[in-house]
Amino acid sequence: MTQPSSSAPPQLRRVLGLPALVFFGLVYMVPLTIFTTYGIVTELTGGRTSGAYLITLMAMLFTAASYSFMVKRFPVAGSAYSYTHMAFGQNTGFLAGWSLLLDYLFLPMINYLLIGLFLNIAFPAVPAWAFVLACIALVTVLNVLGISSVAKTSNLIVGAQIVFIGVFIALSWQTLNHGQPIDWLAPLHGDGSAPGFGPMMAGAAVLCLSFLGFDAVSTLAEESRDARRDVPRAIILTTLFAGLLFTVLAYASQLVLPGSTFANADAAANEVMLKAGGQFLANFFTAAYVAGSLGSALASQAAVSRILYTMGRDRVLPQRTFGHLSPRLGTPVFAIVVVSAFSLLALVIDLSTLASLISFGALVAFSAVNLAVVKTHLMDDASLRTAKGLLSYGVVPLVGLGLTLWLWTSLSALTLVIGLCWFALGLAYLAVLTAGFRRPVRLVDFTEAA
Secondary structure, three states: OOOOOOOOOOOOOOOEOHHHHHHHHHHHHOHHHHHHOHHHHHHHHOOOHHHHHHHHHHHHHHHHHHHHHHHHHOOOOOHHHHHHHHHHOHHHHHHHHHHHHHHHHHHHHHHHHHHHHHHHHHOOOOOHHHHHHHHHHHHHHHHHHOHHHHHHHHHHHHHHHHHHHHHHHHHHHHHHHOOOOOOOOHHHHOOOOOOOHHHHHHHHHHHHHHHOOHHHHHHHHHHEOOHHHHHHHHHHHHHHHHHHHHHHHHHHHHHHOOOOOOOOHHHHHHHHHHHHHHHHHHHHHHHHHHHHHHHHHHHHHHHHHHHHHHHHHOOOOOHHHHOOOOOOOOOOHHHHHHHHHHHHHHHOOOHHHHHHHHHHHHHHHHHHHHHHHHHHHHHOOHHHOOHHHHHHHHHHHHHHHHHHHHHHOOOOHHHHHHHHHHHHHHHHHHHHHOOOOOOOOOOOOOHHHO
8 A cells, every 4th residue: 555655734633512612611711700709799789799790791792792703704723813813914813812812821820829729728738839830730731632631621620510509509598498588689689788780880890700711612613523513602602601600609699698798708709608508518619619720720721722823833923832733642732831831920920910911811802803703794795794794793793892892991000001011012023023014924724714
């Protein structure tokens, strides 16, 4: 038999179906992330956190729809970087991808930081940095082994959190049935400490952080068995399932512990757990929360390594480092290791700075994708300028853009300063890469989208 003279270059492996994509998105968003900001938002809204979640869900669904439109038309890895690249050209695509890196590079880090803090509280004899290093090593190995190992581990973690949620709801119901008469509308009208619609909108802006990551599903387009069908559905289902789950958990928590005053707003979750199920539930919550953070680190590192791989394949980042796939494993090993090395900053950086950077990067990406839908579907394709097309590819993304721009108003001055400095650094790198913007950035090979 004649052997081929050369082998085909390694490709990302198409192994993911719709359930795996939805689970990937859910574990990335961490179902228990509601309890990270529960106390803060409950105080801000006067006990109306569940209502604020519904407002945020409505806002996020418009942007999620824009992501689904883009991935259906262009089923490639790279998320907002790829979509902006194709809609507005190489330079704009690079800057969108560069800003998106703030979200993706720092999200694994925030999970490592939370894991170290929680486990250090549970096991004070072990320093937090030891837990951080161990988790970085574990996540790196699982990601190097391949997306199948990440998906299987993610499924287990989401399963464990679903079990916790079931126990929490059951114990909450038991507690409510043995207490005072229940005011079922209390979580909706609040305790009167923060009346009006303004506090609800302010709370919704904070809760936007809970939804960061639904777009990560789009980074797996080249590893999906049917990207045009499954990835758009997974994006919408992930956003909808997560939003409804957050709303139900917030509603149940408010019934168990009415009002909006806590001994410590940052640790309000512990007060809720102790009231609902005693020390057992509080300990169970800690274990489930740490597991969720580990799963989010797994998913977020997988996502950012694929973005770096796409940019390396495009030669806007060093190709030998970032554009390389392991011939045996089919994973971007070098990109994964670089992300792990960057995550070591979790040993020295603080939580508030990380949250600020993630917000800036995500909102840049959301804005860019909403605009990309209008450009690629309406401005570049006259056949879609029908009544249905104008509604789907005009009204929906523009509403999503408007809501995203409103969320920009909630960002702090520090967030804007750091984010703009990062953007300026990317602009300077792009100037060097393109010899003063005289040479175009090489386009990604979008053969899948043809």
